[in-house]
Structures are given as structure tokens and as C-alpha cells.
Amino acid sequence: QGQLVESGGGLVQAGGSLRLSCAASGRTFRNYAMGWFRQGPGKEREFVAAISWSGGNTYYADSVKGRFTISRDNAANTVHLQVSSLKPEDTAVYYCAADPRNTLLPSTASYDSWGQGTQVTVSS
Numbered sequence: 001q002g003q004l005v006e007s008g009g010g011l012v013q014a015g016g017s018l019r020l021s022c023a024a025s026g027r028t029f030r031n032y033a034m035g036w037f038r039q040g041p042g043k044e045r046e047f048v049a050a051i052s053w054s055g056g057n058t059y060y061a062d063s064v065k066g067r068f069t070i071s072r073d074n075a076a077n078t079v080h081l082q083v084s085s086l087k088p089e090d091t092a093v094y095y096c097a098a099d100p101r102n103t104l105l106p107s108t109a110s111y112d113s114w115g116q117g118t119q120v121t122v123s124s
Helices: none
Strands: 003-007 010-013 018-025 033-039 046-051 058-060 068-073 078-083 092-099 118-123
Touching: 003 092, 018 033, 018 092, 018 118, 033 068, 033 078, 046 068, 046 078, 058 068, 078 092
Parallel strands: 010 118
Antiparallel strands: 003 018, 018 078, 033 046, 033 092, 046 058, 068 078, 092 118
16 A cells, blocks of 8 residues: 655744655555645645646645645655745645545545645744
8 A cells, every 4th residue: 555654844933934745655656646735723634735746747725826835756755845935824734645546636535545644833
């Protein structure tokens, strides 16, 4: 099935930045599109960003467009999410997941092999 492990979360002031990472193992994730989702307190899990298997196409939720950047390093089997200009409403647990059918749809149903998540807390 493979494993995804997120890291890089933390506590940051509004306006700050973090670089989230997702390390993949046990599966050839380099052939899959990858995505980042987040789940805030009392909220449903929501789409944040996705990247095609080659890295040539990226998609973002409107709420993060221009502030977040998704990238991948297939040689290292990792996916990154650079989060900048953070706002308190960005506070959430951030998850990466694999999209084995390369749909790039902003739906949790298209993704499997979820990681355990990394907490991002933005203080005002």
C-alpha cells in the first residue's frame, strides 16, 4: 500500500511561512498525482493543492492561490507545500495523499494512502 509521512508543521505568526514535506515509501508514488488537503477544527477535510505525476501541472484552492506552492521531487519520492502569507484561518492539520488514477480532482474520494498529517497553527 505504501506510506506517506508529513513533516514541517508548527506554530507561526500571521504572515509567516512554512515548508511542509511529504515523504513517500514502499510504493512508486512518482507515477501518481499527489495532493495536499487540510482539516481545521470542527471542519471537513478540504482540498488545498495538487500536482501531476510529472510536476508539470498544478492546481490550487482559491483560498490559497498565490500564497501556497506545491512541488515534487520524484527522484527523492517527496512532495512539498510551501505555505506563505499565512492567516489564522489556515490553521489546520495538513495531509498529503496519492491520486493513483491521476484525476487531479479536488475530492478526497480520488486519493488514497493518506499520511498522518502535520499540524499548522497560525497565531494572529
